[in-house]
Amino acid sequence: MCGIVAYIGTKEASPILLNGLKRLEYRGYDSAGCSILDNNEIKYLKKKGRVEELEKELKKNPLKGKLGISHTRWATHGAPNTVNAHPHFDCQKELFLVHNGIIENYTVLKKWLLKKGHFFRSDTDTEIVVHLIEEHYQGDLLNAVQKALLLVEGTYGLGVISKHEPNILIGARKGSPLAVGVVQNGEYILASDPSAIIEHTKKVIYLDDNEIVSLTRDGMKITTLDNVEVKKEAQDIQLDLNQIEKAGFDHFMLKEIFEQPQSIKNAMRGRTLVNEGRIQLGGLQDWLDFLVKVDSVVFLACGTSWHAGLIGEYLFEHLAHLPTETEYASEFRYKNIPINKNTAYFVISQSGETADTLESLHKIKQAGGNVFGIVNVVGSTIARETDAGIYLHAGPEIGVASTKAFTSQVTVLAQLAVLLGIKRGQIKPKEVKSRLQAIIDIPEKVEHILNQNRQIKELAKKYAQFNNFLYLGRGYNFPTALEGALKLKEISYIHAEGYPAAEMKHGPIALIDRQMPVVVIATDTEDVIYQKVISNIEEVRARGGNIIVIATQGNKDIRNLATEVIYVPKTNGFLTPLLNVIPLQLLAYHMAVLRGCDVDKPRNLAKSVTVE
Ligand code: G6P
Numbered sequence: 043m044c045g046i047v048a049y050i051g052t053k054e055a056s057p058i059l060l061n062g063l064k065r066l067e068y069r070g071y072d073s074a075g076c077s078i079l080d081n082n083e084i085k086y087l088k089k090k091g092r093v094e095e096l097e098k099e100l101k102k103n104p105l106k107g108k109l110g111i112s113h114t115r116w117a118t119h120g121a122p123n124t125v126n127a128h129p130h131f132d133c134q135k136e137l138f139l140v141h142n143g144i145i146e147n148y149t150v151l152k153k154w155l156l157k158k159g160h161f162f163r164s165d166t167d168t169e170i171v172v173h174l175i176e177e178h179y180q181g182d183l184l185n186a187v188q189k190a191l192l193l194v195e196g197t198y199g200l201g202v203i204s205k206h207e208p209n210i211l212i213g214a215r216k217g218s219p220l221a222v223g224v225v226q227n228g229e230y231i232l233a234s235d236p237s238a239i240i241e242h243t244k245k246v247i248y249l250d251d252n253e254i255v256s257l258t259r260d261g262m263k264i265t266t267l268d269n270v271e272v273k274k275e276a277q278d279i280q281l282d283l284n285q286i287e288k289a290g291f292d293h294f295m296l297k298e299i300f301e302q303p304q305s306i307k308n309a310m311r312g313r314t315l316v317n318e319g320r321i322q323l324g325g326l327q328d329w330l331d332f333l334v335k336v337d338s339v340v341f342l343a344c345g346t347s348w349h350a351g352l353i354g355e356y357l358f359e360h361l362a363h364l365p366t367e368t369e370y371a372s373e374f375r376y377k378n379i380p381i382n383k384n385t386a387y388f389v390i391s392q393s394g395e396t397a398d399t400l401e402s403l404h405k406i407k408q409a410g411g412n413v414f415g416i417v418n419v420v421g422s423t424i425a426r427e428t429d430a431g432i433y434l435h436a437g438p439e440i441g442v443a444s445t446k447a448f449t450s451q452v453t454v455l456a457q458l459a460v461l462l463g464i465k466r467g468q469i470k471p472k473e474v475k476s477r478l479q480a481i482i483d484i485p486e487k488v489e490h491i492l493n494q495n496r497q498i499k500e501l502a503k504k505y506a507q508f509n510n511f512l513y514l515g516r517g518y519n520f521p522t523a524l525e526g527a528l529k530l531k532e533i534s535y536i537h538a539e540g541y542p543a544a545e546m547k548h549g550p551i552a553l554i555d556r557q558m559p560v561v562v563i564a565t566d567t568e569d570v571i572y573q574k575v576i577s578n579i580e581e582v583r584a585r586g587g588n589i590i591v592i593a594t595q596g597n598k599d600i601r602n603l604a605t606e607v608i609y610v611p612k613t614n615g616f617l618t619p620l621l622n623v624i625p626l627q628l629l630a631y632h633m634a635v636l637r638g639c640d641v642d643k644p645r646n647l648a649k650s651v652t653v654e
Contacts, residue, residue, distance in 0.1 A: 044069055044070045044113065044114065044115050044116050044128075044141070044142035044143075044218075044234070044648075045062075045063060045065075045066025045067065045068075045069035045070060045113065045114045045142065045233075045234045045235075045238070046066075046111070046112070046113055046140050046141075046142055046199055046200070046201050046220070046232065046233060046234045047059050047062030047063055047066060047111075047112045047113075047231065047232070047233045047234075047238045048110065048111040048112065048140070048201035048203075048211050048213065048231070048232040048233070049062075049108075049109070049110055049211075049230070049231050049232075050108070050109045050209075050210075050211040050229070050230055050257050050258070050259065051108060051225060051228065051229030051230065051259070052108060052228075052229060052259075053108060053229075054106065054107070054108065055078050055105075055107055055108055055109060055110035056076065056078060056100055056104065056105050056106075056107075056110065058231065058242070059076050059078075059110055059111075059112035060076075060093065060096070060097055060100065060112070061238075061241065062112070062231065062233055062238030062239070063076075063093045063096070063112055063113075063114045063238070064093050065237040065238045065286060066114055066233065066234055066235065066237065066238050067092065067093050067114050067643065068440050068441075068442055068642070068643070068648070068649040069114060069116060069142075069234060069235075069648055069649060070114050070115050070116025070117075070648045071091070071092050071093070071114060071115075071116070071643050072090070072091075072115045072116055072117045072122030072127075073088065073089060073090045073091065073114075073115045073117075073122055073123070073124065073126070073127035073128075074088070074089055074091075074092065074093045074095065074096040074112070074113065074114045074115065074127065075087060075088030075089065075096065075112065075113055075115075075127045075128050075129055075140075076096065076100075076105065076110055076111065076112035076113070076129065077110060077111050077112075077129040077131075077138040077203065078105040078106070078107035078109070078110035079107050079108075079109040079110065079203055079205065079208055080105070080106045080107030080108075081107075082205055082208055083205060084131075084135070084136070084138055084203065084205045085105050085107075086105075086129055086131070086138065087099050087100060087103065087105060088124050088127035088128070088129070089124060089127065090122060090123050090124050090127065092643075093114055109203060109208060109209075109211060110203070111129055111138060111139070111140045111201040111202070111203055111211070112129075112140065113127070113128035113129060113140035113141075113142075115127055115128060116648040118144055118167070119144070119148070119165060119166050119167040119168075120164055120165030120166045121165070125163060125164050125165075126164045126165055126166050128140045128141060128166075128168060130163075130164060130166065130168050130169040130171075130172050131172055132160075132172050132173055132175070132176035133159075133160055133161060133173070133176060134176070136176075136204060136205045136206060137172055137175055137176055137179065137183075137202065137203070137204050137205075138172070138202070138203050138204075139168065139171060139172040139175070139200055139201065139202045140200060140201045141168040141171060141198055141199070141200045142198070142199040142200070142218045142234055143196060143197035143198040143199060143200075143216070143217060143218040144167060144196045144197055145167040145168065145170055145171060145194055145195070145196040145198070146195045146196035147194070147195040147196065148167040148170045148196075151170045151174060151193065151194070152170055155170065155173045155174065155177065158177060160173040160176070160177070167196075170194075171190060171191075171194060171198070171200065172202070174190035174193060174194070175187055175190045175202065177190070178190050179204070181206070183202065183204045183206075183207050183210055183212055183256075184210070184212060184254065184256045184265070185269075187202055187212050187214060187254060188254060188265070188267050188268075188269060191214055191216075191254070191267055192267050196216075196217075197216055197217030197218050197397065198214060198215070198216050198217065198218055199213075199214075199215050199216075199217075199218030199219055199220040199234055200213065200214050200215075200220075201213050201232050202214075209258050209259055209260075210256055210257070210258050211230070211232060211256075211257045211258075212254060212255070212256050212257075213232040213249065213254070213255045213257065214249075214253070214254040214255070215249040215250065215251060215252075215253055216251045216252055217251060217397065217400075218234070218395075219234055219235060219248075219395050219422065219423060220232065220233075220234060220248075220249045221233055221234075221235065221236055221239065221246050221247065221248050221249065222246065222247045222249065222255055222257065222262065223236070223238075223239030223242055223243045223245065223246050224243060224245040224246070224247065224262075224276050225242050225243045225245075226243075227261055228258070228259040228260060228261060229259075230257040230262060231243070232255070232257065235419075236279045236281060237281065237286050237438060237440075239279065240279055240281050240282070240283055240286070241283060244278050244279045245276040245277075245278065245279075246276060246277055246278075246279050247264075247274050247275070247276050247277070248277070248421055248426075249264070252266055252267050253265070253266060253272055254266070254267065277421065280420055281438060285437050285438050286438050286440060292635075293441065293631075293635075293641050293642045294440040294441040294642045295441030295442075295443055295445060295533070295631055295641045295642055296631055296641075297441075298439055298440070298441050298445045298446045299445050299446070299492070299624070299627050299628060299631065300492055301436075301437070301446050302445070302446050302449050302485075302488050302492070302624065303485040303486070303488045303489045303492070304485070305434075305435075305436040305437060305446040305449065305450050306449050306450060306453050306484055306485045306488060306620065307485045308434075308435040308436065308437070308450070309434055309435060309436065309449075309450040309453040309454050309457075310453055310457060310481055310482065310484075311435070312324075313457055314457055314478050314481045314482055315478070316475060316478045316479050316482055319474050319475055319478065320461075320464070320474075320478075321457050321458075321460055321461040321464070321478065323432055323457065323458060323461060325430055325431050325432045325433065326414065326430055326431070326432060326458070328430065329412070329414070329429070329430050330461075330465070332386070332412065333386055333462060334462060334465040334466055335384075336364070336384055336385060336386045337365070337382065337384040337385060338364065338365040338366065338367070338382070338384075338385045338386075339358050339364050339365070339366040339367075339385065339386045339387075339388065340366070340367045340368075340369060340374075340385055340386075340387045340388070341354050341355060341366065341367070341368040341369070341388050341390060342368075342369050342370075342371045342374055342387065342388070342389050342390070342399060342402045342403075343368070343370075343371055343389065343390035343391060343396075343399060344370060344371050344372060344391075344396050344398055344399055345396075345444065345528070346392075346443075346444040346447070346448050346525060346528065347390040347391055347392060347396075347399075347444070347447070347448075347451060348368065348370055348371075348390075349448065349521045349522075349524050349525040349528070350390055350448055350451035350452050350455060350521075351368040351388075351390050351455075352368045352520070352521035352524070353452050353455065353518060353521045353522070353619050354366070354368065354388070354390075354451075354452075354455035354458075354459070355367065355368045356517060356518050356521070356616075357455055357456055357458075357459035357518075357616055358455075358458075358459050358462065360459075360616065361459040361460055361462070361463035361468060361469060361616060362459050362462035362463040362466050362468050363463075363466065363468045364462065364466070369402075370398075371389070371396070371398040371399040371401070371402040372398040374402045374405070375398055375401045375402045375405055380409075381405070381406050381409035381410065381411040382411065383410060383411060383412070385411065385412075386412060386414060387402075387403075387406045387411055387412065387413045387414070388413070388414050388415070388416055389402060389403050389413060389414070389415055389416070389417075389424055389428065390415075390416045390417075390451055391415070391416075391417055391418075391422075391424050392417075392418045392419070392434075392436075392439055392444055392447035392451075393418070393419055393422060393649065394415070394417040394418065394419045394422025394423055394424040394425045395419070395422055395423055395424065396424075399424060400423055400424055400427070403424060403427055403428065404427075407427070412429055413428050413429055414428055414429060414430055414431045414432075415428035415430075415431030415432070416431060416432050416434070416451055416454055416455070417431060417432075417433060417434065418433070418434040418435075418436050418439065418447050418450065419438075420433060432454050432458070434447060434450035434451060434454060435450070436450040439649075440642070440649075441641065441642050441649075442532070442533075442642060442643060442644055442647050442648065442649045443529055443532050443533050443630075443641065443644065443647075445529075445627050448525060448623065449488075449620055449623065449624075452619055452620055453481070453484070453620065456481060456616060456617060456620075457481065459616070460474075460477050460478070460481070476614070477614065477616075480613055480614035480617055481617065483613070484613065484617055484620050484621070487610070487611040487613060487621055488620070488621065488624055490611050491610055491611070491621060491624040491625060492624065492628075494608070494609075494625070495628055497608075498608065498625055498628040498629055498632060499628075499632045501590070501606055501608070501629065501632075502628075502629055502632030502633045502636055503632075503636060504606075505559055505588075505590070505629075505633065506534075506632075506633040506636040506637055508536070508557065508558070508559050509536055509537060509557070510536070510537045510538070510553070510557065510558045511527065511530055511536060511537070511538040511539075511558065511559050511560070511561060512527075512538070512539055512541060512546070512550055512553070512554070512558060512559075512560045512561070513526045513527040513530075513538060513539065513540040513541070513560075513561045513562075513563075513626075514540075514541055514542075514543040514546060514560060514561070514562045514563065514575070514578060515540070515542070515543060515562070515563035515575075515622075516542055516543045516544065516563075516571045516574065516575055517566070517569065517571055517615075518566075518615060518616060518618055518619050519563040519565070519566070519618060519619060519622055520540075520541075520542040520543075521540075521619065522563055522618075522619040522622045522623050522626070523540040523541065523542075523543075523561070523563055524540035525540070525619075525623055525626065526538075526540065526561060526563075526623065526626030526627075526629075526630070527539055527540035528540070529626060529627055529630035529631075530626075530629070530630040530633065530634075532644050532647060533630055533631070533634040533639055533641045533644045534630060534633045534634035534637050534639055535637075535639065535644075535645070536633065536637075543562065543574070543575050543578040544574060544578065546578055546581070546582075547581070551581065551582075551585070554582055554585045554586075554587040555585065555586060555587065556586050556587065556588065558587060559587065559588040559589070559590060559605075560582045560587050560588070560589050560590070561589075561590045561591075561592070561626070561629075562575065562578065562579055562582070562589060562590070562591050562592070562604075563575075563591075563592045563618075563622050564576065564579065564591050564592065564593055564600065565592060565593060565594045565610060565612075565618050565621075565622055566594075566615050566618060567594055567597060568615075569615055576603070579591065579603050579604065580603065583603060588605045588606075589603065589604045589605050589606070590604065590605065590606045590607075590608065590629075591603070591604040591606070591607050591608070592608050592610060592622050592625055592626070593607050593608070593609055593610070594609070594610065594611075594612045595609045595610065595611055595612060596612070597609075608625045608629075610622060610624070610625065
């Protein structure tokens, strides 16, 4: 949700800023802008739209200088136009600021600043902060930023420069991520995430909430808002450049779909030990006794991660016989519900930065509950603030629509459910090996489905012009149906709904006609509910609907009922979502491409939602 890149050092700033913004574009792409200081003057450029618009403008009107700030925006307050684009500046155009987050008390502060004679050019909450700094500026930028931020309520990751202090770049963080890349002493890159830094250095310092960093060509200093110095060591970024490039694929999303055999393997490497007949989850080892004895489990997440949580709920109930709830983090954080010390709370997040998920974590911790993380981004806020957890090791996910993170989340949840099932005596010793082997076999089966990419693309051609879809599934595959529908709507803008198949009769069946294709997941042929799903397919057929079925290889009968069949390999029931979601991802991808949509940057969405 908005990306920040800033630079101070000995090189020209603008290529470093532009490159960094391109890496952070997944965080928002409503507008982009930069300010660069040269010869005691700060010049700026802002453009509505993508970073490439800013790049074109910079080619025509280059900005020189070795100190600068830049921003790619996901609009919250104020329309996505040039005036509201960052950087924002004070009355005299001497102080420039970029911001990611939301200033909650901006109305009160704006009134106060207007009375003091400040005037505002944009509709943003951000502009308040730069005027607050101006109000407190008495020749010491760090001091002015500290004083201003003491008055601010809300969240921020920000970068500030002043024309009066050509040797200082200030960064500050509360609730929105910010990292300092240390290129060498006196040369730094400040950015919302390390992907904007990695090309220049692997040494990075993550700021914590309420910390301010002042970066100069003589060195760096981190303080609190009350000016108490904080000592921090640089860490090595665990990321390499080709992980964040497209590697010959047309889109990051497609690359990430095709990475799944590997990313799923990474989520089980050293964890599912078939020969030893056990599962080992190092990150939760110290908490295992607690987890085995808990009364209940609650999963908290947003978006696709919430769908993974829903599958987790089925897994934990089925395999470990543990009462489990999955809540939207955005709802949970405002609920008046008791936090139970005998409940294990799991926050699930790819980015580890989603604001509502993070706030749920805070709520539980404040009430004395135990919170565990299932997170992809190493060193992210959620990863650092949870009591313990499991990393996905899926590598960077850049496509806004989550794919590989989802399958890694489900892989981790499946392993945890089996581990707890074994320890709680719910999985019999003689069943253990076959369950573990089924987990290990998944990547190869995913590979097999990916080999059908061309057929799925052909299918997409037949259906890309429809404007409404219904996705049905039951049990483990009800959340898979939700995820399939979400993938389609977020990248192709086709209206799609996911439903538990049996609920269709209670409403959606009224919508079914030739214009509304129905995607049905019907893979668990041995499960009691399989026959019920077949009845649901019959009900759709009777109303003339086109039916695309995801079925298990070898199920020939299904051809008599379905308009189209996509076959997936057979696996153990609890792992079926990991296979069934793959054709749904590919279907959504191809339909979106055929409709001319920008799949990596779908309209109005952002990858990391760091605001409420
Ligand atoms: C955004 C993204 C989704 C993601 C959700 C939760 O909406 O577009 O792909 O599932 O946030 O993000 P998280 O990083 O917490 O998993």
